Amino acid sequence: MKKGLFFAAVLCSSGLFAQQYTHQVLIANEGFFDFQTNAIIEPATIGSYNPSTQAYVVVDTLEGQRFSSDVLIDGNTYFVAADTKIYKFDLNSHQELGSITLPGVRNLAIAGNQLIATRGEYIQTFASYLQVFDKNSLQLLAALDTITGPKWASQNIEVINNIAYIAVNNAYELGNEKGLIGQLDLNTLTYGSEIDLGAEGKNPDNMFVFNNELYTVNNKDWSGASVSKISLNGAVNTQNIANAVTGCGTSALRDDKLVYQISMENTLNEYNLLSMNAVGPVAGISNNFYELAQNPQSGELYTSTTDFFSQGMVHIYDASNTLLNQFSVGVSPGTIVFDIRSSSGLNEIENVLQVYPNPSNGIFRVNGLQPGQTLHIFNAAGQEVLTSNQAEIDLKSFESGIYFLKSNEGCIKLVKN
Numbered sequence: 001m002k003k004g005l006f007f008a009a010v011l012c013s014s015g016l017f018a019q020q021y022t023h024q025v026l027i028a029n030e031g032f033f034d035f036q037t038n039a040i041i042e043p044a045t046i047g048s049y050n051p052s053t054q055a056y057v058v059v060d061t062l063e064g065q066r067f068s069s070d071v072l073i074d075g076n077t078y079f080v081a082a083d084t085k086i087y088k089f090d091l092n093s094h095q096e097l098g099s100i101t102l103p104g105v106r107n108l109a110i111a112g113n114q115l116i117a118t119r120g121e122y123i124q125t126f127a128s129y130l131q132v133f134d135k136n137s138l139q140l141l142a143a144l145d146t147i148t149g150p151k152w153a154s155q156n157i158e159v160i161n162n163i164a165y166i167a168v169n170n171a172y173e174l175g176n177e178k179g180l181i182g183q184l185d186l187n188t189l190t191y192g193s194e195i196d197l198g199a200e201g202k203n204p205d206n207m208f209v210f211n212n213e214l215y216t217v218n219n220k221d222w223s224g225a226s227v228s229k230i231s232l233n234g235a236v237n238t239q240n241i242a243n244a245v246t247g248c249g250t251s252a253l254r255d256d257k258l259v260y261q262i263s264m265e266n267t268l269n270e271y272n273l274l275s276m277n278a279v280g281p282v283a284g285i286s287n288n289f290y291e292l293a294q295n296p297q298s299g300e301l302y303t304s305t306t307d308f309f310s311q312g313m314v315h316i317y318d319a320s321n322t323l324l325n326q327f328s329v330g331v332s333p334g335t336i337v338f339d340i341r342s343s344s345g346l347n348e349i350e351n352v353l354q355v356y357p358n359p360s361n362g363i364f365r366v367n368g369l370q371p372g373q374t375l376h377i378f379n380a381a382g383q384e385v386l387t388s389n390q391a392e393i394d395l396k397s398f399e400s401g402i403y404f405l406k407s408n409e410g411c412i413k414l415v416k417n
Helices: 002-011
Strands: 020-029 032-034 039-042 045-050 055-061 070-074 077-082 085-090 096-101 105-111 114-119 128-134 140-145 154-160 163-168 180-185 204-210 213-218 225-230 236-242 251-254 257-260 267-272 277-286 291-294 301-306 312-317 323-329 333-342 354-356 363-367 375-379 384-388 392-394 401-406 411-416
Touching: 020 070, 055 323, 070 105, 070 333, 077 105, 085 105, 105 154, 114 163, 128 180, 154 204, 154 213, 163 204, 204 251, 213 257, 251 291, 291 333, 301 333, 312 333
Parallel strands: none
Antiparallel strands: 020 045, 020 333, 032 039, 045 055, 070 077, 077 085, 085 096, 105 114, 114 128, 114 154, 128 140, 154 163, 163 180, 204 213, 213 225, 225 236, 251 257, 257 267, 267 277, 291 301, 301 312, 312 323, 354 363, 363 392, 375 384, 375 401, 401 411
């Protein structure tokens, strides 16, 4: 796709106009590891979903890894945390570019040229729960030990103003869960003071940034759940939300609200982050989800379901909670991330020609076409597939996907469903 977009950008080089679109959605399928037989039954995989064509394909299989735990897109590459390794892949070809051996790796973050990784594993201790690598060379820059860094298993990472905030939960030592937010200075790679979330804020399972403040969803001692609001000056406001846990990762920021689900329930709940109180159930969405993630470009809510051993599904909802699409993926679809790109270089000429409907099922009407004017249609690979001097463009016999209409004035992107 990238070569095609570059080709179209060359064709449409006059009068640049940038738009954003979702090129692909990466889905980390955690697979199924049988702890009784110590065997990988279903391998961990990375899948790619194309919202334009609605096609899903497996692009990477993480051989020998019991599960995957995080995916992070950075420029033209992406990183995957999986059991004992961090992988680096090309975002377009999905070719593996390198890897780091790091048993117990959990979550990842990028700041400049630094790749930050947290660690934790059930009934295992490590000399270091926080490590920093050069994202380009994958060379180790710092391994903070339990004296100079977190003393316990750590998970989520958020970067604000050159500080990496680390959620320290010690979630793998039952009865000794922690609720701390560590601060790693990315200039000096020194670990500073920790923010204590208090007795009701233990075991942060998810962390995100909203209104330049940190929020965590906490599973406490596995008997209940809470939400903590953490100001950057260290002030903490924690409120209980349920007398049961929220499950692993089943919470997400959706616009200005938190959406979350209680483990083993089918109701999706909404929480007001500004007032720090519950809103109630989300109407129209009912299922037992495993993962939640909002597409920052389209606003669509991606959710996943699984039986944890044989299948997984992803369901997509619009802002009004209407189910738009659902498709099969791998077992235990966990992390979902969005490859948002700019169409900078594609000169939109809707002020000269109007095309509707767009997207369409293949029939596009063109308003503003002048007598004798010829339109050239290219596919995403840069191949000319059609020429026309008519006010109707018929692409019904062509594959679903992105096409480009070129005239003397410039280009218009066409989306065929």
